[in-house]
Ligand code: ATP
């Protein structure tokens with residue numbers, strides 16, 4: 727569903743990603759873990775083509791979204807094509823980026839109306855269904871400033887879901903939240919996983935990764951150091967680097 731080959735990226739002299747291969751099967755939930763600065767966000771952004779990279783290619787549903795084809799030949803993907811190819815990808819970030827002057831419902835319906843061309847009524851019906859899915863039907867008319875962090879993040883998830891993504895990318899969706907609000911957001915993600923959503927989740931929530939992920943990827947210094955099912959990765963880490971990293975979370 728998502729496939730990446732040989733992604734490398736530098737910021738100036740700093741090599742941030744080195745030769746990353748990645749693949750994601752339908753309904754798979756992959757958690758990406760690793761120390762700060764290891765390249766997790768950059769990888770996610772490269773997979774979604776929000777960040778240019780120096781080498782490699784990304785395929786979404788078999789469609790090339792990158793700079794090199796399978797033979798290493800340089801190609802250029804037009805902006806219009808990038809939008810089309812990544813349309814199945816929904817994204818949720820650490821900071822929710824809601825429009826402050828729009829209600830929860832309007833935040834969810836904006837793109838339905840402006841991008842998908844739905845009428846206000848159609849968009850509202852769809853938007854309410856999405857808010858319902860994240861347990862927020864009763865907050866539809868609230869503005870972001872009167873929502874808790876956890877509720878804002880759930881609105882952001884509802885907004886992404888409204889575009890009917892086939893894959894969801896999450897970058898530390900709970901890192902900006904007070905500890906007592908983390909659970910409600912993780913519960914929504916757990917439910918999505920149980921419903922078969924394909925997801926890549928950058929997270930520091932090891933318990934969540936252990937329970938929900940089909941596969942965990944450990945990154946360090948721009949490389950994938952280890953990956954595998956959570957039971958193996960967490961209980962029998964092979965590399966010293968992962969052992970050290972896990973010790974800091976115990
Ligand atoms: P965190 O857990 O703190 O979010 P991360 O694993 O997501 O970390 P990235 O944000 O991907 O790490 O950053 C990887 C490296 O790239 C870091 O050394 C970071 O300082 C650097 N970096 C990220 N964005 C830029 C940028 N726009 N310009 C220069 N360097 C950058």
Ligand code: MG
Nearest residue numbers: 766767768898
């Ligand atoms: Mg990050």
